[in-house]
Amino acid sequence: xxxxxxxxxxxxxxxxxxxxxxxxxxxxxxxxxxxxxxxxxxxxxxxxxxxxxxxxxxxxxxxxxxxxxxxxxxxxxxxxxxxxxxxxxxxxxxxxxxxxxxxxxxxxxxxxxx
Amino acid sequence: xxxxxxxxxxxxxxxxxxxxxxxxxxxxxxxxxxxxxxxxxxxxxxxxxxxxxxxxxxxxxxxxxxxxxxxxxxxxxxxxxxxxxxxxxxxxxxxxxxxxxxxxxxxxxxxx
Numbered sequence: 697x698x699x700x701x702x703x704x705x706x707x708x709x710x711x712x713x714x715x716x717x718x719x720x721x722x723x724x725x726x727x728x729x730x731x732x733x734x735x736x737x738x739x740x741x742x743x744x745x746x747x748x749x750x751x752x753x754x755x756x757x758x759x760x761x762x763x764x765x766x767x768x769x770x771x772x773x774x775x776x777x778x779x780x781x782x783x784x785x786x787x788x789x790x791x792x793x794x795x796x797x798x799x800x801x802x803x804x805x806x807x808x809x810x
Numbered sequence: 811x812x813x814x815x816x817x818x819x820x821x822x823x824x825x826x827x828x829x830x831x832x833x834x835x836x837x838x839x840x841x842x843x844x845x846x847x848x849x850x851x852x853x854x855x856x857x858x859x860x861x862x863x864x865x866x867x868x869x870x871x872x873x874x875x876x877x878x879x880x881x882x883x884x885x886x887x888x889x890x891x892x893x894x895x896x897x898x899x900x901x902x903x904x905x906x907x908x909x910x911x912x913x914x915x916x917x918x919x920x921x922x
Contacts, residue, residue: 700853702853729909729910731910738912738913738914738915739899739910739912739915741909741910741911744909752905752909754909786853786854788854788910795841795842795903795904795905796842796859796861796903798844798856798859799856799910800856801846801853801854801855802853803851803852803853804853
C-alpha cells in the first residue's frame with residue numbers, strides 16, 4: 697500500500713514568488729492536513745481538508761491557502777513568498793476525522809526562499 | 811488553547827540505557843495522545859498512541875501511559891539502541907479532524 701506522497705521534495709523560490717505543493721494521501725483516506733515545520737516554531741498546523749472542504753485552519757496569514765480534489769489529493773499554495781516561509785511542509789492523511797486515528801505523514805517538501 | 815510541553819534535548823544516552831522523555835499537556839476534555847518519531851530527512855512516523863485515561867500505548871519496546879490526573883504521557887524504553895537516535899514528538903488531538911498539537915520535540919542521541 698503506497699504511503700503519503702508529497703511532491704516536489706525540494707524547492708527553491710525567490711521572495712515574492714508563489715509556490716504550489718502537492719500531496720497524495722493513502723488510498724481511501726479522506727482527511728488531509730498540512731503542517732509547517734521550522735527550527736524556531738516547531739510543528740504548526742496549517743489547515744485540514746475533508747471531502748473537498750476546509751474543516752480547520754491554523755493561525756497563518758491568508759497567503760497560505762489550500763484545496764482538496766474529489767480524489768482526496770490536496771494542494772497548498774503560498775503566495776508572495778517571504779524568507780520566513782522557508783520550512784519543511786508536511787502533509788498527513790487519515791482515514792476519517794476520528795481524532796483517535798493515526799495520521800500518516802509524507803516525507804515533506806523542503807521549501808527554501810531566497 | 812491546547813498545548814504540549816516536552817523536555818528539551820538533546821538527550822544523550824549510551825546504548826542499553828533507560829530512556830524517559832517527559833511530556834505534559836494542557837487540554838479540555840479527553841484528548842487522544844500520540845508519540846511520533848522523526849528520523850533525519852524523513853516525515854513523522856507514529857510510535858504509539860493512547861485514546862483514553864490509563865491506556866498504555868506500546869511499540870518496539872517503547873511505552874507511554876495516559877495519566878489524566880497528572881496530564882502526562884511520558885515516553886519510556888528500557889534499553890535504547892543506536893538506531894533509536896531520532897527526534898521524538900509528543901502530540902494531542904482534542905477535536906474532530908486531523909489537527910494535531912505538537913510539543914517542541916526532543917532529540918535523542920544514542921552512543922555505542
